[in-house]
Amino acid sequence: MGLNFPAFSQTTYQTPPQAIADLVNAPSTPSVSFSKNGDWMMLLERADNPSIEELAQPELRIAGMRINPATSG
Structure with missing residues (x-):
């Protein structure tokens, strides 16, 4: 009896739909x-x-x- 986790099977980076990307940006x-x-x-x-x-x-x-050591910011 194997476990199936489709949410964990994604192996590539996916971009959101353009409408969502426009909203975030x-x-x-x-x-x-x-x-x-x-x-x-x-x-x-x-x-x-x-x-x-x-x-x-x-x-x-x-x-x-959170401090970035390269910029001290």
Whole structure:
């Protein structure tokens, strides 16, 4: 009686459908913050998702932080 695990039989990298890839890679919508008296408005933009190359970099895990030893970031 062999076990059949189809989810584990995938051996090649697969890309998602183009609609999903476009959604993930779309620029993020900026946030808005106002000063207490309403005189100033600030648009806050977030960094995009990191690339595969960035995620594959070696990292040090110290006190819950992830530090890239090549950039100290």
